[in-house]
Structures are given as C-alpha cells and as structure tokens.
Amino acid sequence: MSDWKKDNTTLKILRAAEKGKYGVLSTIAYNVDHVISMIKAAENKRSPLIIQMFPWAILHSNGDLVRCASMLAKRASVPVAIHLDHCQDPKLVELAAKELPFDSIMVDMSHYEKEENLARTKELVKLCNEHHKATEAEPGRIEGGEDGVCDTADLEGILTTPEEAKLFIETGIDILAPAIGNFHGDYPPSGPQLRFDLLENLQPLVKSEDIRVCLHGTNDFTPELVHRNIEYGMSKINVNKLVLDTHLEFFEESASKLPLTDLLDKSNEILVSRMEYWMDVFRSSNKA
Template identity: 60%
Template structure:
C-alpha cells in the first residue's frame, strides 16, 4: 500500500529498524506530557511516537488528541500520534475516521484467539481505509495500566511462532509480542524476559512488521538496551518517564502555584524523556 510510505508512524519505525535503534513511545495524559515529550524530542533531535490511551478520547472528547496532533505538526522533528490499547470497536472506528491519529493499537486480546484474529482483521481493514497503520498483541501481556482494562484475570500466554504468522495475516504493521514482559509493576523479582523467544519472533517476522516492546515499567538500562538490540523498534513507556513528574506533584502541589507546578512538572517529564531517548539510541536520529 503506497499510502503507508507517507504514514508518520510507519516512516519513523521503518527508519528505526533500519538504523537499529528504538523510538520511545510515551503515554500522554495532559498538556504537560505533550509539551515535555516533544521538547525532549526536539532537544535530543529524536523521532517520537506520542501515545494516548482511549481514556484521553472519552475524557476530553478528543480535545487532547487534537492538541497533541497540533503540537506534532509544529515540531522540528518527526512526531507521530498513536492510540494505545484500543479495546472498544466503536471507539476504534471513531478514532480512525474522525481524529488525527497516525496509528492505532487494535487490542482484541480480551477475546479468545480465533475471535481476536477475526475482529483484529476487520478493524485493521477499517483503519487502513482511513490511512491509519495498526498494531496488535499476539499472546497476552498480563497486568493492567492506567486507562486500559486489567487483563490480570486472564491466563497469560507467551507469543508463539504460529501466532506471529496469524497476526501478520490480519494486515497489521506493528507486532507487540509477549515474552515475559507485563503491564504494570514487576514486583521485587523484576523483569524476567525470554530473550530467546524474542529472537525467534524477530526471525519469524523477518522484516515484515516492526516489533513493539510493551511493559517497560521499572526497566533498568541494560534490559532496555537488550530489547532494542534484539529488534524492538517501538518502545512503549509510561511511568518510566513520568516518575519524577508524579513525585513532583505529590511534593509541590500543596504549596506551589498551579502555573509553577505545571512548568516545573513539564521540565521533569522532559528530563526523563531525554534520558530514555539516549538509552534507546534515538538521540540524533531525527
């Protein structure tokens, strides 16, 4: 499909895979996040995939997405707007047809596999008709995050080679495998990832789709670098780049003015984002 060559997410991740680096994809909850993420990208001369959860659409009636897209268009580096973990089919159709997204994660992982694949294929077709690229999750990445359904009650399943083929057949562009990574917190043991499974998935994919890393809360630098080195080109992050901002709000909210709270918070977000761009290797790649 020729239109995909002009799709911002597709362009950014194709370049990342060829260049062997990861592009950080943080979740934006408010204007401070949008500004902090894009300022970090411009400071580091890094591409960026700015993500929102479906919550942002329903909470702001789409206003936050329009603000993010406006900021992205005005940025001096490539910035794509992505909808993460979209699980409601009507909302996915609304997002693809009516809102300025570049890509959408069609997350039907709460259904059994056959139905997951059928619904994914149908929604991918709809998104493509609106020139939106798509992501999906084979296997189940356990746990939950702010703004998405908690799937912890479902039996976690690691991605198999057969599932890779089945999901590529739906027409997706980006694949988010389960290889020991979980949404939310890892606990005292920390992440225990099956790198051999990730290597198998990369070989199976063979360049047909880009690989996405989910579940990075608390990842140390060495694990993040290992995942990028093994072919993960889209690196989803959430609290990993918001921890300083959240601590700032708890500490300063009782005494700081609202404008000061926002301005200082934006700087905290920018600082952690710049660090992760260095870690993932996208600094200087824009």
Template identity: 35%
Template sequence: MSLVNTKQMLQDAKKNKYAVGAFNIHNLETLKAVVKTAAEMESPLILQTTPGTIKHAGEDYIAAMAEVASEKYDIPIALHLDHGNSFDLVVKCIRAGYTSVMIDGSMLPYEENVELTKKVVEVAHAAGVTVEAELGNIVGVEDDMYVKEDKSAFTDPKMAVDFVEKTGVDSLAIAIGTAHGMYKGEVKLDFERLKEIASLVDIPLVLHGASGVPDELVKKAIALGICKLNIATELKIPFTNAIKEVFKNNPDESDPRKFLAPGEKAIEEVVKEKIKLFGCGGRA
C-alpha cells in the first residue's frame, strides 16, 4: 500500500467517534517503532515531522523511509508536515512525497491566516494532498515556536466557521487548553468550546499538545469530536531515557545499534497505549 492522505481516515474517525494517532518521528528508529506498532494493532497511522526535523533529516529522506514503511505494512499511512511555517516549505514537502500538510498561520492576524491557508489549500488539493490549519494559539514550545501563556488564545467557534468556509481546509487544529510539551500544572480543557465548534464545523478537528493529557480527558475530547491527536513529547522522553539507561550501565558503549534499539522499544510501548486510548486499533 502506498502512502495516503488523511481525508478518508479522519472522516471515518469523525463518523465512528475515535481518533487517529499522529506521532512525531525524527529518524529511522522512531519511524520504525511507530509503524511496527500501528501495523501490529491494525491501526491507521499519521507519521508527522516538524520543520525542525525536516531541517535535521531532510524531507526527501523522510519521505523515502515513510514510503518503504507503507509498502511493507498493509495499513493506511499518511506522511504529514506538522506546523508548516511557510508556503515554500509546504511545496517542498509535497514535491518530496508528503501526503498531508499543516500550514500554521495561527500567529498571524486573522485575515493573513485565511489568505495563507487558502493559498496552501489550492496548491495542495491540486496534488491530492490534504491540509490542516490552526486557529487560536496553543501555549508551549514546538520546535522554534514558543507561545507564552499570556499570548494564548482559545479558538472562537464562529470564527472557526468563517475560517473553514473561506479556506476550504480539510481539518482544523483548535485551541481549547492543551499545551505543547509536558504540563506543569493541572490540565483544564474547555469542553464546552469544543462541543460548540464541533456542532458548527463539519470537518475533522485536531488536538495538538496531547502529550501528558490525562486519559479521561482525552476520551472525553474524542467523544466530543476530536479526530486526530498529536503525540510528540511523550515519545521523545522515553526514547531518550532508554538511551541514557544504556550509557548509565555501560558508559563506553559505542555501537549505535546497542543504544538505539532500547529507545525504539520504549517508543513502541507508548504508541501501543495511545492507540488503545484513541480507539483506532483494528480500524485500518
């Protein structure tokens, strides 16, 4: 099976009240761990990379690895640009073989966000690529993007309707109280806002900053309309900790296979739990 875009998988998730896991990968090991686990659990899968990961690894290398994975396993896999920060980067990713892109104009004035998103939708749809956009600001750190708490802004439901109508975007990331990175205090999500947006907007809704959100809140968010959940930090930490443990026990280890394999295994365990939580197992 070749890489697919996210349209069918997210529409099915919306219809059947589950969410597809979108896992941020950085290299071969993280990609392999995520895909292997999703295949074992017969789950649709979104692999995603930020601009920082693309700068580090190269969009062509990433797309080639994802394509190999899609041919190896019989599950729908989409390759998604997470938090795309420019039109040029979107075009580069589409040319490399990405099947889904996010253009994040949430930090721009509203009309500029609309125009940028609309421009991306036009070029992406011409190539059969789906588009995610963001409305509202999510606090925390994602790559080089940092949003302070006093700069956060929850998504306005009526503005969401206008945005979707004007841009033709396929899915919408909304701000209801999640944060990029791990939480320092109690997680409080505005479920009434989510419920209102879901009742007004007829496209799949996305929740960024899902790492560290308690399971019961995740389940409620899915029940109220979230169809895609992004997981990044909760993969990076166990991956890194597993590698640290190898060097703690053997400071002179020099074989990358010996210290990367435990990291890969640690990610598999997290992905397995997230797929169970999201309800996407057996939906491939």
C-alpha cells in the first residue's frame, strides 16, 4: 500500500469501520450550514464522518464550498473526510484531483458502456492517485437518479458480479460501489429489494484485494436493512434523503413563517438531531 493511502482520511476512516464492524455516514452536503451541522453531530456523537458533495457544489461556488468544508473538517475534533460523489465529467475529475482539497473522488463513468467505462476509469484513477486522492467506482450500473446525479433511469441496470468487480479493481480503485438492486432516488412502493447473495459472493475478492465497499441508494432504508449491509462488509454508506428529510420538510413548512435566522437555526438543529440518530443506528457513535 502506498504511504499516502495509509494516511488518506477517507481510507483510514473506512478501514477502522471495517475493523470495528460499524458503518460510516457519507452524507451529501449542499451548503455551508449542512457542513457545520453534520460536523457538529459527529463531534456530539464522537463519530467519524464522510461529507460528500456532488459536482454541482464545485460549479456552484467555483470550488469555494469544497475549500470551506475541508477547512472545517480539518478543524473538527473527530475524523472527517471530504468526498466528491458521482463525478461523471472527466474534466471535472481532473480539476477536483489537481486543485481541490478532496480526500477521495468517485470516478463515475457508469453512463458509458463497459469497455469505455473501464478505460476512462483507469485513466482517471491514475490521475487521482498522482494527487493523493483515493478513488471509488461503480461496477455495473445502479439505476435511477437523484438531485446532482446524471439520471440513468433510461439505461439498463447491471448487477455486479465478482468478475465485473475484478475488472474495476484492476483499474486501481480503493472503494467499490456495487449494484445489488439498490436504486438512486426513491424506491418503488415495494421498497428496496437487495441481492445479498451478490454481496456475499464479492466478499472473498474485496478481502483479498484490500478493497473497501460502499452502499449507494439508501432512501427508504430501515435500521434493520442498514445493519444487514454492515454485516456484509459495507463500511461507507451514502445517505442523502435519509438525514436531510426532516430538515428539508421543516424548511419548506416554515420558510414563510419564521425570521430567517430562526429558520436556519431550527432547521439545522433538526439536521443535527437526525444525523445523531443515524450515527447511533450505524453504530459509529463513540468510535472516533
């Protein structure tokens, strides 16, 4: 293992989670208030945390939101990593790797057919590694779409087999985000129908190759479903609606009823509380 990978914040957090058999919240932040609230919850619970941003955050703020988040993460009293989620533009991957303080980047070329996906992923992983950024990729294709992610609803979902996963591991990635029936955005009325047999089949491969495993598509998850994924080795668990739901509902309901400062304070308190709840569920509380 490269020396920089031993010290990379994202990878250190995930290795510790695997060893301790807990999951780490990897939360999407859209603004500075989200970053502050998420770190506050992590400090309150003494929990490690990964804060994620979509490429939109770079474009929206010319990278300043990322820089601010990185500064706050470094000042936190618990381990906090900053991750770029679902970066689907090669030029933006290059910008993020060279110029922005991300600890890790998801190189998401899943909207291309497999051969081009693999070729582009390998090239971009090499670039990210040159700048000491850990990398994540999605073997197969997770269906659906959410705010900030290229919608793949019109593309066929492809489930991840060990053979498919091995091809992506050979590109040099550190984190594998398998397609096991998970779904970006809200699930159909039947709810999540995950293929745990696929996860079980991946275990020998990821252990032998020292690869971390990440779960995408957690909308509508129950605590029991979270626990089952952790039991199958999922250490990085991406969440969006799962922690932002009550915060955003309050914001929508109260926007015209409260002074702005009260609105921000109360909605952020709700976000902190929701984060703390899921940190307890993920069993990451008191692990930092």
